[in-house]
Amino acid sequence: MVASRSDVEVVGIDLGEPQEGLLGVKNLKFVAPVDFESNVWQVRERSFDLTRCALLAGSVSNWPLLLEKVKRWVGQHRYAYSMLI
Secondary structure (H helix, E strand, C coil): CCCCCCCCCEEEECCCCCCHHHCCCCCEEEECCCCCCCCCCCCCCCCEEEEEEECCCCCCCCHHHHHHHHHHHEEEEEEEEEECC
């Protein structure tokens, strides 16, 4: 997404540091370490237009709670999706 859309800012949150190949991309910013199950994500609430939760099938202890948190960080009339593998 970041390579095809230079007109948007992509913010990633993760427990670990980003992969080396992603460093230096102008419109990509990583905030780490962030535990997405915590109440503090180090970014402003309602600051995302799209939230993508991917590959989290074995990593989430409470899905309903995580989805409530995602709703707090995604503004009204914006999007969130989850991809489970």
